[in-house]
Structure formats: C-alpha cells, structure tokens
Amino acid sequence: MFDRLQKPFLTVETGEAYQPIRLTYHLLSKDGLARALEKLECVEKNTTANSWSWYWKAECDDLHFESVDAFRKNPEKPIRLATLAVREDKLFINLPSFKRACLAIPFFHKTVGHDIAMVHIADFINKVFAIDERLPHGFSELFKEDELDRLLNQRVEDYHKVKEKCENAESAEDAFKILSEYTMAEAKKRLPYAERYTFQIEDGQDPDVVFLAFYIFLRSRELVAIKRWFGQTGYTLADAADETVMQVFGEMGVDIIE
Numbered sequence: 001m002f003d004r005l006q007k008p009f010l011t012v013e014t015g016e017a018y019q020p021i022r023l024t025y026h027l028l029s030k031d032g033l034a035r036a037l038e039k040l041e042c043v044e045k046n047t048t049a050n051s052w053s054w055y056w057k058a059e060c061d062d063l064h065f066e067s068v069d070a071f072r073k074n075p076e077k078p079i080r081l082a083t084l085a086v087r088e089d090k091l092f093i094n095l096p097s098f099k100r101a102c103l104a105i106p107f108f109h110k111t112v113g114h115d116i117a118m119v120h121i122a123d124f125i126n127k128v129f130a131i132d133e134r135l136p137h138g139f140s141e142l143f144k145e146d147e148l149d150r151l152l153n154q155r156v157e158d159y160h161k162v163k164e165k166c167e168n169a170e171s172a173e174d175a176f177k178i179l180s181e182y183t184m185a186e187a188k189k190r191l192p193y194a195e196r197y198t199f200q201i202e203d204g205q206d207p208d209v210v211f212l213a214f215y216i217f218l219r220s221r222e223l224v225a226i227k228r229w230f231g232q233t234g235y236t237l238a239d240a241a242d243e244t245v246m247q248v249f250g251e252m253g254v255d256i257i258e
Helices: 002-006 030-038 098-111 145-167 172-188 207-229 237-250
Strands: 021-027 043-045 051-055 080-087 090-095 117-125 194-198
Touching: 021 098, 030 043, 030 080, 080 098, 090 098, 098 117, 098 207, 117 207, 194 207, 207 237
Parallel strands: none
Antiparallel strands: 021 090, 021 117, 043 051, 051 080, 080 090, 117 194
16 A cells, blocks of 8 residues: 555646546437537547547637646647547547546537537546556447446446436435435445446536536546545545535636646
C-alpha cells in the first residue's frame, strides 16, 4: 500500500485522471451530422471512414480545465480531446477522461443539435490506472455489452422494488427509512469495473439539468476511484456525493472535475 501512495496515477494532457469513457448517441441524420461537423474548425475528418477528431481549439478554445491553469497551449499542436465515429445509426464519442465527457455533451448538444444526434448512454471505467500499468486495448476490450446491460437492468430492478416498498409503506416515516437504508446500502457497495449510465431527456426538460446530474454522477465515481487509490478504502459513494453536492451547490463557479 505504501508503494501505491508514492506512485501517481495516470493522467491525460489536460491534467485529469485517465478514465476511458464512451458516449453513444442516437444518430437521427448521418448527413446532417457530417454537415454540422464540417462547419466546426475544432473538428477534423480522419482518414478512416466516418471518423473525426475533436481538438481543443477554435470554437472550444475557451473550455476550462482547472487542473491545467498553468498549461500553455501550442496553437500549432492542439490537444486532441476525443475521437468521433459513426457506425450504422449510432455516433460514438471516445474520450480519455470524465471531465472531457462532461464538456463534450453540452458542446455537441449546442453545435450539432439534438435533432441530429441525441446522447443516449455513457459507458465508463470506475478506476484509475498506474503509470506503468497495462492499459486495455481499445473500447471493445473495456466494455462488454452483456455485462453493462446486466448491471444497468439490475440497478433499475432494485430501484423499482424499493419504490414499490415506499409506496406501500404505512407512513411517510417508514417510506423515508426504506429509502434511506437502500441509499446507504448502495453507497457502500463496491463499484463495478465498468458501468453504464443512461440519459433521460424528456420533451420540455432543461438539458442543462440533465447534464448537471451526469456531472455529479461521474464526479462521485471519480472521487471514489482516486480516494481509494490513495488508501482511503472506507471512502464511499455517499461521501463522494456529499462532497460533490457541496462543491456544486455551495461553491458555484468552482470547476469540480479537476
């Protein structure tokens, strides 16, 4: 354990922990997507068919990474923030950190439009990596579709069971106790290696609220991974949620994913 405390975890160029994450979008118009991306100077077409790279320049030059305040960007060699790829009726955005995913979603929501591509799910890794650790080769090795679906379905099933118990509780106090016990039990569970998040954006709903919920969800998991890396094995999702909510709502303006 002492060796690990002395060993930093792997980070990306913009300073955050390396935690691969893949965003999947429902693609409503392939031609519309191509036209929208062609208008962006920060997106460049790759030699591979139906593939693009997203760079930290031009339209997204003002994206803020608090962890690299002292970083000096080189206009001649902008950092590639993500890769985009189209397969059949889906758009995939592959990113190396949670922070970039949280920035990518609102950026492409505004510049591409939800009538062309709508974010659907996010698959991600609940750990940080040692600098000399073997990294998974590609997202197909990282994410197993059957396992991700199984975990997600189990979480939804458990939620509905608790919801039914709360609705059938004899009093509001009993319902609150059931919900509190469920929340605490979930917070103490060991996080799975890979996990899936599903976006629910209803008609008329403010997308910024949905994106903020995703932000808090990811930040909590990032905190657990980092705290446990540094030996705080008792640090739970409940601790991370409390810390994150305090930062988001108590200190608005603070960049919480560093």
